[in-house]
Amino acid sequence: MLITDVVTMWEKLYWDVEQYQDIQRSHPHERQPLAFAAINVCIAAWSLEQWARTAWLSNIRNDSRKADGNLFNDFVRQHVPEQAICADIANTSKHAAYRDENWQGGEASLEWEDGDEDMPPTFVLRHVGSAGAAKVSAYETFDKVRDHWWSLLIAVGLAAGPMYPPEFMQNKLRRIFGDWPVEPPSDIHPVTSK
Secondary structure, eight states: OOOOSHHHHHHHHHHHHHHHHHHHHHOTTOHHHHHHHHHHHHHHHHHHHHHHHHHHHHHHHHTTOOOOHHHHHHHHHHHOTTHHHHHHHHHHHHHTSOOOSSSTTOEEEEEEEOOOSSSOSEEEEEEEOTTOOOOEEHHHHHHHHHHHHHHHHHHTTSOOSSOOOOHHHHHHHHHHHSOOSOOOOTTOOOOOOO
């Protein structure tokens, strides 16, 4: 209904990242909402990859060039390195079995952090790759996934212009800073019943 192309699927990813970050900021003592929202971000990122691959392959076929899905996969992993994490978490969630085809040996953990003068005590979702490097906050990773995907969509000609806040985010900012309510978009028609 609302997801009609690659850009609106990116907006869905943006939504899920924002939901995750809102939960991290607003409900620091709740594990389940944080973990469930993280899974949703990963599923949205995986779905965006499927939408982008389909659109890219279609564009290549229309240009009479040879379409190579593996080339696209390599391009995604190069430009959105965090996608490997999202793809394997999404696939593990979907298939009810551990998958690590893209993020081999990766591990996610939910940890309690005592607060300090800058941050209240909270649960934090972290991940670490097989190399065992420092654990990284999913909050930061999800920001990168969203931003890197926008850059990739521009690079492959599936989007144009600077990254923008989607309609839901603009509405949220209006609620916070004023100018609310706004008129519904012109393409929205009221539902009528008989």
